[in-house]
Amino acid sequence: xxxKVLFFANLREQLGTGVEVVDxxxxxxxxxxxxxxxxxxxxxxxxVLADMKVVRVAVNQDMAAATAPLNHGDExxxxxxxxxx
Amino acid sequence: MKxxxxxEDFDLGLEVLDIQEDNRVGAVASFVGQVRDVxxxxxxxxxxxxNAIKKIVEEARAQWQILDYTVVHRYGELQVNDxxxxxxxxxxxxxxxxxxxxxxxxxxxxxxxxxxxxxxxEGDRWVNALEADDQAAERWRxxxxxxxxxx
Numbered sequence: 555x556x557x558k559v560l561f562f563a564n565l566r567e568q569l570g571t572g573v574e575v576v577d578x579x580x581x582x583x584x585x586x587x588x589x590x591x592x593x594x595x596x597x598x599x600x601x602v603l604a605d606m607k608v609v610r611v612a613v614n615q616d617m618a619a620a621t622a623p624l625n626h627g628d629e630x631x632x633x634x635x636x637x638x639x
Numbered sequence: 640m641k642x643x644x645x646x647e648d649f650d651l652g653l654e655v656l657d658i659q660e661d662n663r664v665g666a667v668a669s670f671v672g673q674v675r676d677v678x679x680x681x682x683x684x685x686x687x688x689x690n691a692i693k694k695i696v697e698e699a700r701a702q703w704q705i706l707d708y709t710v711v712h713r714y715g716e717l718q719v720n721d722x723x724x725x726x727x728x729x730x731x732x733x734x735x736x737x738x739x740x741x742x743x744x745x746x747x748x749x750x751x752x753x754x755x756x757x758x759x760x761e762g763d764r765w766v767n768a769l770e771a772d773d774q775a776a777e778r779w780r781x782x783x784x785x786x787x788x789x790x
Contacts, residue, residue, distance in 0.1 A: 563682055563754035564765045612752070615687035631684060631752075635768030638681065638712060638753025639672055639724050639744060 555580055555626045557588065562633035565609070568602045578624065585611050586620040588630060608634055640707060642692045644683060646715040649725055658707035658729040668736035669727035670744050674717045677757045679766075681714040681723070684752035688712070695746040699728075702742070702788055703735035710743065712753065745775040 559576045566572045582591045589611075593600045603609060611618050612631040624630065641657070643649075651671060659667050692710050699705060707729040717723060726743050730736040755766040782788045 560684070562684055562752065563756070612684070612687060615684070615690055617750070631687070633684070633752060634754065634765070636749065636752050637755045637766040637768050638683070638751050639748040639772075 555583060555624070557624055557626070557628045557630050559588070559592075560629065560631040562631065564634055565602055565632055568598050570598070583624045584620070585613065585618055585622045585624065585630065588624060589620070589632075603632065610635060641709045641711075642689055642696065643709075643711045644685075644688045644692075645711065645713060648713070648722060649711045651722075651725060651727075654709045654711065654725060655727055658709055658727055661706050661729065663731050664706050664729045665731045666733040666736040667727060667729045668733065668740040669725065670740050671722055672724040672744075674719050674721045674723060676719065677759055678716070678718050679758060680716050680756045682754045682756065683712075683714045687752050691751045692747060695743055695750060698746070699739040699742050703739040704730050704732070705735070705739055706730055708739075710747075712747070712751070714753065742779055745772075745779060748772040749776045 555578050556575055557578055558573065560573050561569050561571060578588055578591055582588060589603050593603050610633050613622050613624065614629050651669065655667055655669060692712065696708060696710065705728055709725065709727045711725040713723055726740050728736045728739045730739065749772050757764050757766055779788065783790055
């Protein structure tokens with residue numbers, strides 16, 4: 555199953571990528587599963603995505619919880635707490 | 640009824656003119672946020688940003704009478720004193736206009752996907768989310784729990 559993954563702000567900078575298509579094993583088809591899948595890459599991935607207090611997730615441009623299911627073609631974004639306004 | 644996420648500056652006077660035409664409008668409340676202390680770059684999540692703001696406005700419309708509104712939020716490079724955000728609400732009476740304006744700003748701060756990176760002389764720094772901003776949004780949620788606002 556393929557999903558489009560986006561990173562914003564300091565996550566984008568620390569991971570060195572803003573967007574990529576990720577092949578997610580069917581066994582990991584939730585937000586939490588995708589996160590663990592990415593963390594297994596080690597290095598900055600392990601470090602940056604470990605602290606869920608500072609990582610927010612949106613699925614198809616809606617804020618999503620860790621338990622949210624993922625489907626083929628979904629757009630999943632990881633970012634820090636927002637600071638606009 | 641306008642939500643705009645843009646790089647360009649905005650003109651408060653013109654934006655207010657646009658929403659005060661309806662004969663039933665008796666009050667317009669507006670808020671402008673601007674850059675203080677140091678220049679910054681504002682990053683956003685195109686697409687989600689507009690939708691998140693529209694959702695907040697819809698929540699406000701369920702609580703208060705809003706005859707017309709404009710929300711503008713800028714992104715990109717901004718200098719000290721540059722305008723960042725505008726929320727303007729037209730209503731029949733001031734209480735609705737004031738409350739809706741504050742509600743929208745409070746949730747925009749915690750729900751709309753924008754991130755500020757400040758450019759300090761000693762280097763760049765991503766702004767940390769403030770506990771106070773979460774508390775401002777939480778206050779409205781408590782009012783809902785206490786049935787002082789519609790659920």
